[in-house]
Amino acid sequence: MAGDDTQIHIADLIGNELPYLRRYARALTGSQSTGDNYAAATLEAILQEPAIFQRALSPKTALFRAFHLIWSTAGAPTADTEDPESLLESQALAHMSGLTNNTREALLLSTIEGFSFEQVGKIMDIEPGEAANLVDIAISEMQKSMSGRVMVIEDEALIAMDIHSIVSGMGHTVTGIARTRSAAVELAAKEKPDLILSDIQLADNSSGIDAVEDILGQFGDIPVIFITAFPERLLTGDKPEPAFLISKPYTEEQVQSAVSQAMFFASSRSLQVEA
Known part of the structure; x- marks a missing residue:
């Protein structure tokens, strides 16, 4: 019974934050279905193991941190590359390999979702200064590439x-x-x-x-x-x-980040075709 009460309480805490987690997940992966799958997996993991939802953090920060634990464990994928209909997303994998690790995550968390560098650090398990540096690198790399x-x-x-x-x-x-x-x-x-x-x-x-x-x-x-x-x-x-x-x-x-992300995935397709 206590477990049911815990689940209900967590659901109340994160209910208002779910649309924003889904927005972040789909921007990160470049796919609505893939992003939603990882958002759903995060919720299931929290309900099964409430400890991964750190109550000392704000509900939104704790939710996004739990997502990153699940997403990173899965290898930080972009989309279901076995789906032949997901050409835009699957071809982004090769393009993404040229970017510095963790830069897109930090960029999206900071600019689109509005987290402070300290909060980004909590979510990604890095120092705030490193989070700021990753954002600078992401902006530079993505704007130069397309x-x-x-x-x-x-x-x-x-x-x-x-x-x-x-x-x-x-x-x-x-x-x-x-x-x-x-x-x-x-x-x-x-x-x-x-x-x-x-x-x-x-x-x-x-x-x-x-x-x-x-x-x-x-x-x-x-x-x-x-x-x-x-x-x-x-x-x-x-x-x-x-x-x-x-x-x-x-x-x-925010505009710069969203434009860079969208152009990134779009350019992945043309790069793959030209190759």
């Missing part, structure tokens, strides 16, 4: 200009900015983007999700980053969900 054409779908002019500045400052070319669903489709038709960065609610009350679906229906697989004030609404598990998600209000570092 550049491409980025399309922005955003109806707020100031935000659109800010994103344009951040993305172009990273060395990418911004193909244009669209404020509505129809404008987005027209813009993509003029020049196919390598990456789409899209808001959810657009100027004509249309959906950025619908605009992206229209574009993907025309061109096939293009990496997408969504921006929303309510990321948990897109992390329900009920349907295909974005691997890359930025919460509003965002920071420059």
Whole structure:
């Protein structure tokens, strides 16, 4: 009975953090299904062995630390490479081998999930200074390894200009900015983007999700980053969900990190084809 009470208490502690663990897991692996599998495995492990959930830490930090224990034990994989349909994710394995160990983990934890370097250290079992160094290395390595054409779908002019500045400052070319669903489709038709960065609610009350679906229906697989004030609404598990998600209000570092991650996986496919 005491064990049941412990499980219920832990479930209460981490319930609100699960959407963010799933966001992190899928960005880390580049796959919704693989990320969700490791998030689920983490929950099962915590329920079977509550000691891996360190209560001295904040619930979110303890949850992410437990995830890293499970994920690292499995060899820090990206995706199910035996699935022939997972070409984008499986080909990222070869590309990832050229990156310094643990850099992407530290980058995502710090910039996307908002952990301090001290918290990143607790999660990854490293010193805060090492965590900061890993983030710097990740940004440098990933920005130098690729550049491409980025399309922005955003109806707020100031935000659109800010994103344009951040993305172009990273060395990418911004193909244009669209404020509505129809404008987005027209813009993509003029020049196919390598990456789409899209808001959810657009100027004509249309959906950025619908605009992206229209574009993907025309061109096939293009990496997408969504921006929303309510990321948990897109992390329900009920349907295909974005691997890359930025919460509003965002920071420059969050945009840089998400763009680098998305372009990283996208470039993995082209690198493999050229080889």
